[in-house]
Amino acid sequence: MKVILDLCVVPLGVGLSVSSYVAACERVIREAGLVSQLHAYGTNIEGEWDEVMAAVKRCHEIVHAMGAPRITTSIRLGTRTDREQTMQDKIDSVERALDRAASGPGA
Amino acid sequence: MKVILDLCVVPLGVGLSVSSYVAACERVIREAGLVSQLHAYGTNIEGEWDEVMAAVKRCHEIVHAMGAPRITTSIRLGTRTDREQTMQDKIDSVERALDRAASGPGA
Amino acid sequence: MKVILDLCVVPLGVGLSVSSYVAACERVIREAGLVSQLHAYGTNIEGEWDEVMAAVKRCHEIVHAMGAPRITTSIRLGTRTDREQTMQDKIDSVERALDRAASGPGA
Amino acid sequence: MKVILDLCVVPLGVGLSVSSYVAACERVIREAGLVSQLHAYGTNIEGEWDEVMAAVKRCHEIVHAMGAPRITTSIRLGTRTDREQTMQDKIDSVERALDRAASGPGA
Numbered sequence: 001m002k003v004i005l006d007l008c009v010v011p012l013g014v015g016l017s018v019s020s021y022v023a024a025c026e027r028v029i030r031e032a033g034l035v036s037q038l039h040a041y042g043t044n045i046e047g048e049w050d051e052v053m054a055a056v057k058r059c060h061e062i063v064h065a066m067g068a069p070r071i072t073t074s075i076r077l078g079t080r081t082d083r084e085q086t087m088q089d090k091i092d093s094v095e096r097a098l099d100r101a102a103s104g105p106g107a
Numbered sequence: 108m109k110v111i112l113d114l115c116v117v118p119l120g121v122g123l124s125v126s127s128y129v130a131a132c133e134r135v136i137r138e139a140g141l142v143s144q145l146h147a148y149g150t151n152i153e154g155e156w157d158e159v160m161a162a163v164k165r166c167h168e169i170v171h172a173m174g175a176p177r178i179t180t181s182i183r184l185g186t187r188t189d190r191e192q193t194m195q196d197k198i199d200s201v202e203r204a205l206d207r208a209a210s211g212p213g214a
Numbered sequence: 215m216k217v218i219l220d221l222c223v224v225p226l227g228v229g230l231s232v233s234s235y236v237a238a239c240e241r242v243i244r245e246a247g248l249v250s251q252l253h254a255y256g257t258n259i260e261g262e263w264d265e266v267m268a269a270v271k272r273c274h275e276i277v278h279a280m281g282a283p284r285i286t287t288s289i290r291l292g293t294r295t296d297r298e299q300t301m302q303d304k305i306d307s308v309e310r311a312l313d314r315a316a317s318g319p320g321a
Numbered sequence: 322m323k324v325i326l327d328l329c330v331v332p333l334g335v336g337l338s339v340s341s342y343v344a345a346c347e348r349v350i351r352e353a354g355l356v357s358q359l360h361a362y363g364t365n366i367e368g369e370w371d372e373v374m375a376a377v378k379r380c381h382e383i384v385h386a387m388g389a390p391r392i393t394t395s396i397r398l399g400t401r402t403d404r405e406q407t408m409q410d411k412i413d414s415v416e417r418a419l420d421r422a423a424s425g426p427g428a
Contacts, residue, residue: 130311204237
């Protein structure tokens with residue numbers, strides 16, 4: 001089962017700057033060989049369910065090991081059985097819908 | 108690693124009534140022997156990381172098997188290494204903070 | 215437009231214990247006269263969109279005023295135009311689906 | 322109060338293809354003059370709290386007007402009082418942390 005997952009890991013008890021923890025999670029995801037894309041409020045990841053979830057668990061383990069005693073994470077995740085869809089497919093289909101609307105009913 | 112997780116599974120392509128799918132997820136969680144509590148926008152679950160995540164995966168498998176071709180799920184999850192904390196502990200500590208505030212500085 | 219919203223406010227830079235901040239948000243919601251229900255990973259709130267969103271904003275203002283320099287919040291929110299539905303209605307419909315499944319096909 | 326918000330709007334009861342609804346939300350956000358960035362599981366938006374929240378409400382109104390009888394939305398949002406931070410600042414600080422780690426302790 002393929003999954004597209006959006007991950008936002010928030011370490012607590014380590015002050016205000018969380019970028020080093022987010023960067024550590026990025027490395028976990030990349031070293032797992034997963035396709036991913038960082039954005040301003042999380043990271044998109046795509047891959048097989050078990051591999052993606054193993055990376056999420058590894059992020060928690062690493063962030064605790066870096067000294068964060070508490071972590072709160074928010075995740076969105078999607079699966080579908082009707083067809084394969086990549087992260088890029090999702091963005092492309094919204095971009096196409098924007099183009100269609102821009103060209104209007106007379107186009 | 109213990110986790111407290113808040114799960115909201117949304118099947119797409121099955122119309123407006125999603126309660127039978129949510130109920131199927133409830134059964135998955137209960138049959139896994141996990142402590143859980145349903146609320147109006149999801150379900151709180153507590154347990155060992157791997158057991159809780161296996162239940163989340165099983166929810167996706169079951170909801171697809173019930174006929175939903177697409178699922179989008181939102182999750183919050185927390186881990187901590189400083190101390191053990193149950194779902195009830197979390198609610199109790201907020202309730203105590205509410206009581207302290209209600210009794211005021213003169214109490 | 216009515217909304218059912220699930221709110222989880224996380225103050226950063228204030229250490230590990232966040233219950234006093236969550237309790238302050240609870241008071242904001244109650245003082246706004248909104249129907250709400252605390253759970254282990256957030257609070258369900260129902261009401262008119264503008265009133266609920268004003269309470270969410272007030273939570274951020276109060277938590278900053280209590281000394282948290284940074285807040286990250288996660289929200290789920292639902293609106294529907296086909297019929298009115300309360301938080302209790304949502305729970306009841308899942309409970310009924312669980313009962314139907316338990317009584318089985320022979321019932 | 323400035324906010325960085327990550328928005329994921331999910332229309333229910335309209336089948337499996339939701340890109341036209343997501344595109345309509347993109348137009349709402351752009352027409353509001355807000356800085357935004359689409360990703361594979363949502364859209365990052367930055368701006369003044371009231372303007373961003375007005376756009377979120379307008380998204381729900383438009384998606385209902387397009388024929389979706391039910392919408393479930395997930396949001397992450399962050400505010401901070403210690404300093405100004407844009408979406409690009411957040412990405413840059415993670416990228417810098419990745420570079421520091423790559424160059425290693427001897428750099």
